[in-house]
Amino acid sequence: MRKFFRRNTAGYVFLTPWLVGFFFLALGPILVSLYLSFTRYDMVSAPVWDGLGNYRYMFEYDRRFWKALEVTFTFVAFSVPLRLAAALGVAMLLDKGLRTIGVYRAIFYLPSLLGASIAIALLWREMFGLNGVINQVLAMVGITGKGWITDPDTSIYTIVVLAMWQFGSPMLIFLAGLRGIPRDLYEAAEIDGTSRFRQFRRITLPMLAPVIFFNLVLQTIEAFKTFTSAFIISNGTGAPADSLLFYTVYLFNEAFKFFRMGYASALAWVLLLIIAAFTALAFATSKYWVHYENERD
């Protein structure tokens, strides 16, 4: 018993704020949402038990659910790697040398500061519109553009570009991670005549693995939950032709526009399972590529 306390006390003391928050503020609402997913609940009247009704409807009848999944998976597949690559590339550019770096860092973070505001939505529609900047540039090299953001086949990629453009937060995390890599490792490699590319593969990547892992997991979670940008750019409708019907946009509309909070909760739990599967996969594979300095367990 004494041993038990000795082993656990410190851990639980430090975890107390989180535990209190989790059990008093988070767990209740989470369980309620799970309960609601088995009900019909319009938010005005009391929830009505519906068993697996929501889930059955989702998988058997709901075409838009599948559409939303398709849109979201496409987005995740493109945006996560591209955004991480952009963030890592720029972070490495900014990590060494240059004295004016502080300015660049601030500038590169700007788009993320602007977030997904009405201004960004207006601007994005303009830029990728039929007469937008993008087409003007394309026209200069003789390519006839189209309404990228209004063509259901390409609209999703404008959101991918938006996600890429707002690479500020993973960039900053990468920068913080790069700061932790001892310079002498590079110096040693330099002396060994290791090429830049090999330095990247042999030193940067492995040393940065925990941070890459963090960004990968978090960006994937965030990408699956992407809401504001798609919502604001499509005026909350997922238009054109449901091509911007991101999963959470659909979920939000089901809940707050069509008063189906029960169904929305079921959608949320399905999404949770999907994200959890991906995260678990990431954690499972992390043993093979993420190594922490000096960890014994």
Next chain:
Amino acid sequence: MAGLTLRNVEKSYGALTVIKELNLDIHDGEFLVLVGPSGCGKSTLLRMIAGLEEISDGTIAIDGKVVNDLPASKRDLSMVFQSYALYPHMSVRKNLAFGLQNLSMPKAEIARRVDEAARILQIEPLMERKPRQLSGGQKQRVAIGRAIVREPGLFLFDEPLSNLDAELRVQMRVELAALYERLKTTMIYVTHDQVEAMTLASRIVVLRGGKIEQVGTPEELYTRPANLFVAGFIGSPRINMLKATVSGGQAKMADFAAFALPDLGTRDSELTICVRPEAIQLGGGEVQAEGKIRLVEYLGAERLVHIDLASGQRLLFHAQGADSHRAGESVTLGFDRADMHFFDSSEQRVEPALAEVA
């Protein structure tokens, strides 16, 4: 100063047992070296003594007092880590003083001890530097300094020299020995390098797979290894091992003529006979074989001669530097029965009956 008693100590991580029912007495004021191949549990054992690992079973007592439940800081010991573990954000002076401040020791006393340690280790000019501005050897000194300012009853060293280059390692080894001479405090030292073990230890503990293979002075281990493992582990260059079959009091090794065995008190028909490289004689010895020199390693004062025997066995011969053997030369080699170490089929040492030795 402190002596230690380890009784039935066990360590396991889940189903994996790292230390098995280990018993050991460490005398007050001795320099004990734990040695063994990687994964033998030596570091774990040290960390259990330090209080950094929980003890799964059994007891550890320092000065007769069981410390199983005592946190590291209350065990009156210091530890030097393989990676030095200096606090990167503190100057050398702060690194040395940090532990003392935690004891809420008077400032003057802290300053005295820190200065003293700096003087002993000759790191006075480095006191205001940060660890990243130090060379490997300097970091090592600071790490040792941090251990000695505490003036503990017990020093623990976890492979402290393994990150240094060869030259520095030798130098630090000498300094450590000198430090021990000066302090005469109990020291427990973990290494995988048997040279360090031999040169530093008053006693050596050889560990393998979480079990003690042998405890003894360096000389005991060298001259009378308790088993084949210790024989192979202690001694550089490595001991020669030859398989022998026994029948009717006669032992037969490939390439060698059969010879009469002394009474070994075993009935095993398979033995392993070991001979140190320096016990091999060229052109002499009671038991002989023909061989061909494959390679000569010239080390200045000595030469290591690798010899191929007809059956494919290889022997290592430790020659004086002045000998002039060449690769490709055919030689006759041999050794005396008195220089043989016998190990039975369970790899345990077997000794000729006393009468016969005499």
Next chain:
Amino acid sequence: MKLTRRTLLGTMGAAAAASALPFKAMAATQSIRHFWWGNPTRDERTFKVIEMFQGSHPDIAVQGETIGWGDYWTKMATQTAGGNMADVIQMAHTYIHEYVQRGGVVPLNDYIGNGIDLSHYDAGANDIGTMGGDLYGINIGATCPSIPYNKRVFEEAGVEFDPLAWTTDDFAAACEKITSSTGGAVTGSEDMSLYMETFEIFCRQAGVDFYSEDGELTMTVEQVAAWWQMWKDLRDAGVVEGKDATVQLDKGMADLGLIRGTTATTFRWANQTGALQGLMQDPLGLAIVPQRAGLQSGHFVLPSMFLCLTRDAGDIPAALAYIDNWVNDEETIKVLGIDRGIPPSQKGRDILAPQLNETDAMVVTFFGETQSQILSTPVIGPKGSGEVRDSFMRTGTEVVLGNMSPQDAADQFIHDAEGILIRASR
């Protein structure tokens, strides 16, 4: 709804409430909350009204709560779910059924003439706020459908038409004229094929309403197909805005071709004209939704906003006093202006007449001149009608993109709409 209402944390809650931040109106014995969606002008006016009300009713503290339209409904739903609705809320005709049918707002019958005086209201002004014989939402501003058009562009293209009596053919001709005279830089009109509000008038011109009184779908495949076919023809002729602008749904004013200067007309509720004009340099005119030759008028008026009393209202007398003041007090009406729509009473219109600016005056005139075209009051959609509207836009998009014929799309839309209504009625 009493979901997860527990008292286990009650004590903690009380302690927290005691330490809560200040900012509360003090000293009044009664208090109510009024929640509306707004904009800077409307907020300023409404807070002025609240201040005046506090002056005349020092014992009733009123907390004004406001946020923009989109966020309003999210917050409203959350407060409703929590049982914490404001006492008095502003409602839109697109949402009122959702809240009435689920019991979020309560009938006001008992209070009319008994706390709230509506005797000066136009006949039928509260028809749309009345469901199943009970009045749920008081009309606080009427509006009607309109086609705002860019006067300069129409004049420069030499389009001559009667804004109060033009037909779909006139409309098509105007579009053609504008598009060709500007060389395509300005198209005649926005493609309104996905505007269900405009389609409603088109439907009513044929004597068909969207829904029956008991919430059944009454719009027909024929009407839907005809509507989409009409716009397809205009699109094919290249005289309306291209598909790229059309497939963006629920556009804000800032995205309208009318504001951007790329089209000459759009559809809006008449009370929004002032806002449109504020974003434009060219002057605006108002026209009716074009008539279908040989058919009846489809024009109607409806409240742009309602005031409702909620299920969670605590102090009903105070809330009634507030509502009564809102619809009757002369100064209040003056301060409110026609920001929320045209007052649904002659008294209100008379009070405002002297203070109207040019655009407002035009809107009021338009409103008055089209009164004679009103044949009936439309039926407000049942639960699920919001989703039917979404489905209309979505299926219509396929026509705009050329993926479906108007007829096939109409078939599918009606089929989907029926499914939606069945699901919503469960």
Next chain:
Amino acid sequence: MKTNVIEQAVIADPDARLAHEIKERQRARDKRARLLKHLFLVILSFVMIYPLLWLVASSLKPENEIFGDLGLWPSSFEWSNYTEGWNALPVSFTVFYKNSAIVTVLSVIGNLLSCSFAAYAFARLRFDGRTFFFGLMMMTMMLPYHVVLIPQYVLFLELGWVDTYLPLIVPRFLAADGFFIFLMVQFFRQIPRELDEAAMIDGCSPFKIYWAVILPLSLPAMGTAAIFSLIWVWEDFLAPLIYLNDVQSYTVPLALRMFIDQEGQSAFGQMFAMSVLSLVPVLIFFVAFQKLIIRGIATSGMK
């Protein structure tokens, strides 16, 4: 001057000259590489900054010019968008800024403290149930926020916290944002464990290790977390929307949403002007705190 003499001297020697030439060539190559890098960064910067320029330009345009006219340059500068925008709402922006400042400062402090606590426990301390709770923590990040909005609202309503700042602040002191916990865990785990052990032997309690060893060595991570949490709280809109009723208590992002009415009179110019201003505190903080990330102690002293 002195170098010149030396250079002159060595040029006589052919080997030295060759070495000198190689060095010169290297220097030229480095310079070219740096220039290229700068050029790339400048172009990228323009792409990144264009929206802000657009926003600033729009904030200076007369209302009826913002959307009809695509050029960046306003026909006349409407500084009144700023002066009038500040007081355009029923409550002055002075109040909104004050409110946002209170919420943000407290939230950032709460976030850093509580999340680093939890992260230290997950990254460094061994206790039963660690993996389980870590999994739960990750899970809280995966559920779309919108579906817990209502149950959470009901909970805070029961606590009597609605229409106060407590629902915005208290959760931050209870490590509600798993993002920061996970972020810090990843960085903490990078710190060699032997440092903890050395500190343990030096007589540090777990708290002292956290405070005197882990925190000072995690400045880049803490700086990153501080920046993110400040920005996110400052820009947070959904929670204030739901929990704050009284306009007097609104935060800046909420106030910005009061300018736009999809259905009626909007004030885009003023909204853009106030949006630009709302970025200022965040930018200042960003520039100040990013130094932490840069100055972060390189861990080269450890291995």
